[in-house]
Structures are given as C-alpha cells and as structure tokens.
Amino acid sequence: MTKVLCVLYDDPTDGYPATYARDDLPAIDHYPGGQTAPTPSAVDFAPGHLLGSVTGELGLRAFLEKAGHTLVVTSDKDGDDSVFDRELADADVVISQPFWPAYLTAERIAAARNLKLAITAGIGSDHVDLDAAVAHGVTVAEVTYSNSISVAEHVVMTTLSLVRNYLPSHQVVLDGGWNIADCVARSYDLEGMHVGTVAAGRIGLAVLRRLAPFDVKLHYTDRHRLPESVERELGLTFHPTAADMVPHCDVVTINAPLHPETEGLFGDDLLGRMKRGAYLINTARARIADRAAIDRALRSGRLAGYGGDVWYPQPAPPDHPWRTMPHHGMTPHISGSSLSAQARYAAGTREILECWLTGEPIRDEYLIVDGGALAGTGAHSYSVAK
C-alpha cells in the first residue's frame, strides 16, 4: 500500500469556510490550444470549495483510503523536526503546492528511501531538486495548464494596478482621505506602452493575448519562436534575449520557469538596461530576480513599480525587504491558487495518482522528470546540471 504525504497551506485564520462567496464555477473542459482539463475517474470534492488548505486535503482522502492507501496531510514543513521531515522517511509519494512549497532538497530526496513520485499540485517544480530526482529515479509531475490562465489574469491585474497607481489610491480611501493629487501623481495609462514578456509559453502567451486589446505594443523573448501566424496576429516583436528586449519596454513580465538559465536573470545588469520608470511583474519565481537589486532599482527610480506573488523563501519572513520596498504591488503566492484553479489542480493531482496507482502512463504533458531524465513538459521547459 502507498503512503501519500501531502503538504498544504494552513486553513483560513478564522477557520475552514462554511459558505462561499459564489455558488458555482464556469465549466472549463479544454485549455487554449486544445489540451483537456484533468480527467480523473471521479472527484470527491465540490468545485469552488477551498481544497488547497489542510482541511481541504485536495479532496483526496476518501479516494485514497477507500483503496487502502495512507494519506498524511500537514502544513508543518520547515524547521528542525517538522512533520514533513518525519513523515518523509517512509513516504512513497509527496504532494506539494508551489504556494506552500515542501522543498524536496537533494538531502531530503536521499533520505526518503521509498520516495518514487513527487506531484506538484499546480505548476512549477523548482521546489524539487530536479538533479536529485533524476539521480534517484524519482518521477516528478505537475498539473500543466491547471492555473496558467489564473496567473495570466493576475499579471494583467498587477500591470494595471501598478501603471494606474491603484493600490495607493485605494489606501487613500481606506484612510478616509480624498487628495486626488496624491493618487494621480504616479498614475498613467497603459495604452500605447511597450509591454514585453520573458517567455511566451502558456502563461506568457496568455498575458500577451489578454493585453493586446489595450492597444499596447507587444514584445517577447523565448528560447523558441512562436509561430509566425501568432506573431502576426498579435503584432509581436521578437527579441533573441531578455537583454535585447528590456530597453524597449515600459512593462516587463517574467513568465519563465526557474532553472539554471533564468536564476538571477534580473540583477543589476539587466535592470540597468531597462527604461527608467519601467514596471516589472514577476509571477514566475522570485529567484529569477535578485532580491536586493529589485529593492535598489525601486529606490533609485530605475523601476517605477514591481509586482507579483512569488517570494523566496516561502513563506516570506516578516523582514523580507519586498514587504517594505517602495511602489510594490506584491501579494502572497496566490495567483495560481484561486478557487477556480484549485478545482483543476486537485482533479489533476487525482488523475496523476490514479495513473500511478494503476500503472497507467501519466500524461506526457504532466511529466517533468521520469525514468531518470527530464521528460515531457520538463524536457521542453527545464534544464538540469550536466
């Protein structure tokens, strides 16, 4: 029988919800491009309910226990003697969400003798040491596309919030004030600006498509070029590297995975090539940007704003400089964990588990590492040390 260890974020501070703001979710069975949404044999949860927190259990308990497997769910993942570390010793499968990542370091993977499968309930498996997963024959899978559009919506929201100075203006209302000049002295229209994405994969392309109606000039850089028809349709300008692209852009959004090629990409050098007063939005991974360099760029005015939802480490400590730097629009890591997204990645996690437990192949598009090598989506989007 299989022991599944699931690391999830804590319940709401005032308890697991008894009611919700809305009664249903739109039905989405296909993603742009045609990939089907998850197809487990069944689900034991109500779509629209909170699934990503400890009590939500990704809706997995009944399914696993009925089949005689063990499910351990905890939020206690860091520090000495965490529940995660204790339970990992004999776990066969680990499930974790990037929002509350259970860091599967090389040491942990070496110590987890039974570990065969690490599932990311969501997208982005950089919390797993992929080199170690390759070396130890651990399969890594994620629920590709489950929250790509959720993140793209967050990027559009953050772009508009920063450019139009929404958050400080909202604060004026909360504070009982009405000084219009305080609100508008940093407020611009997005119309006509040059917007560029570092990576035009599922999220990056969705951001480009959503921003096109704002009559902006769109740019991108990626390791592979998009089809000419898409470039033409959206009026895209391709740049071979981020360094080539950023001097042209008023807004830059990062939508690449964190891997050796992208780690630390936005440091002093690249930020120094950006236009004075540019905005940078990063919902990809915090370590693609240099923490101190972002703080400096906001204080010097090189950046007019920085926003996104990804931090390192997570949870971010109370004294993390991105909490207090000027002109930021940061949230905790939430963009890919809307209730809508949770329903999809919980179903996708169950689909992966059903395949795994019955010996059926996991969809290629969900695979990151398999059989001791990068596989599926992982082989396309990630790199490991040679």
Ligand code: NDP
């Ligand atoms: P995709 O795999 O669809 O797209 C990633 C793109 O990044 C690919 O087009 C890939 O290029 C490109 N890329 C990889 N390396 C580079 C590089 N060095 N320079 C330029 N482009 C590069 O992934 P998604 O769009 O679905 O997700 C992107 C990332 O967003 C995830 O890896 C994850 O880290 C993050 N994410 C964040 C979430 C959140 O909640 N904040 C939720 C979901 C994802 P190519 O394939 O052409 O080689």
